[in-house]
Amino acid sequence: MTQTPQSPSDQPWQDPQRAGEPSGPPPTSGPGPQAFGQPSSTPPGSGAPSGAPQGDERTMMLLAHLSAPLAMLLSVGWVPFLGPLLIWLFYKDRSAAVRTASAGAFNFNLTLTIISIVLWISVILTLFIGLIWAIPAWIALFVVQLWCHIKGAVRAADGRVYEYPFQIRLLS
DSSP: OOOOOOGGGGGGOOOOTTTSSSOOOOOOOOSSSTTTTTTOOOOOOOOOOOTTOOOOHHHHHHHHHHHHHHHHTTTTTSSSTHHHHHHHHHHTTOHOOOOOOOHHHHHHHHHHHHHHHHHHHHHHHHTTTTTTHHHHHHHHHHHHHHHHHHHHHHHHHHOOOOOOSOOOOOOO
């Protein structure tokens, strides 16, 4: 018996960016395998991209974003950067996505803590007349902080990294 050469539709799909890696089964987005040239049941780009954080990475990214508001509530606003810092310390070498998420959350919360301390200093130096501008500023800081952490948590749940606005970049 003679063997016939395989057509391209019989060979497994190989990612062109991973040309040097050993080929495995083709990625499937729905039930059953798909033949070459057949339309996909899901639109392209709807799934998680290859290399997207999965499982434990997503959980730790989510925890990095949500630990800051939790620590803020438990410490009455004084150490919201502690949760992201601990996650960064324990996971910085395990996952680049968790490192980026926790470093961003830490830097953002450190910046807002410094702003809050400056407001406290202005209140004390003005013999509490500074409460006129400090109270609205603290409310605005709280709202911005809560909004950014919720937005970061939603992006982490999708497997994406959230880039916080104004932050002093101490960790990376």
